[in-house]
């Protein structure tokens with residue numbers, strides 16, 4: 001074999017060497033490379049260089065991950081330390097107040113309210129700093145409990161309110177906070193198998209229970225209004241449930257769902273007027289505007305429903321693709 005030809009083979013082998021190294025060349029190329037590198041020190045050297053470069057890269061990645069993990073750990077330790085410092089700082093005013101109380105300077109009631117207020121501050125700052133996972137959920141839960149404690153101590157010690165009044169306020173607070181925060185807490189946490197894809201349903205049940213607890217405490221406080229509160233409340237809640245069930249569970253085209261939701265809202269509006277649960281004069285100026293809006297809404301709902309119907313007939317595979 002002449003020098004020229006041998007150099008030619010080297011060139012070819014060096015061209016496919018990266019492919020061989022990645023294991024993506026053809027069987028014939030692989031055999032050619034393996035045979036050649038055994039005989040040719042130059043190409044054999046090149047292959048070994050490729051292999052060591054690979055090992056180096058792997059080592060580099062490993063080192064980088066190690067450094068990142070170390071950093072994360074350091075950050076967590078720092079957060080933990082800051083959390084501890086804030087907790088300690090929160091203890092200071094409490095200790096001072098207690099000392100002043102012991103010497104007869106202030107009222108014990110103020111201390112109790114102060115302590116519960118400090119718990120609220122701790123819930124908002126210390127808890128997210130020292131918890132390792134589900135920080136946001138823990139922060140919301142602890143802060144809500146502390147807030148209820150502040151309301152309870154203030155109300156019982158300074159206003160001599162009844163327990164019923166406390167529960168009225170407590171359920172209203174929990175219901176009000178649940179609407180924005182309960183879904184966030186739920187989506188942040190991992191539920192047991194089986195419940196994992198029922199988070200929307202759990203949120204709805206939780207909010208409904210809170211709502212009726214609130215309504216019942218109002219009803220106990222104002223027995224004459226109990227019937228109206230429960231009836232009007234159920235009327236409103238059932239609309240929310242219907243919308244939820246349509247959107248979440250009805251296996252229909254999205255446009256049909258949207259149309260359905262509009263029609264349900266519309267039906268509730270007319271039903272509310274009919275049953276006198278919505279109090280307004282149909283004949284008045286604002287009444288006429290509302291009637292016009294809801295009539296338009298109904299027509300729009302019907303239109304969306306029909307378009308959805310046609311589209312799901314045109315593309316019957318729509319839901320098969322999604323599953």
Ligand SMILES: [Zn+2]
Pocket residue numbers: 009010013036040041042043044
């Ligand atoms: Zn060679």
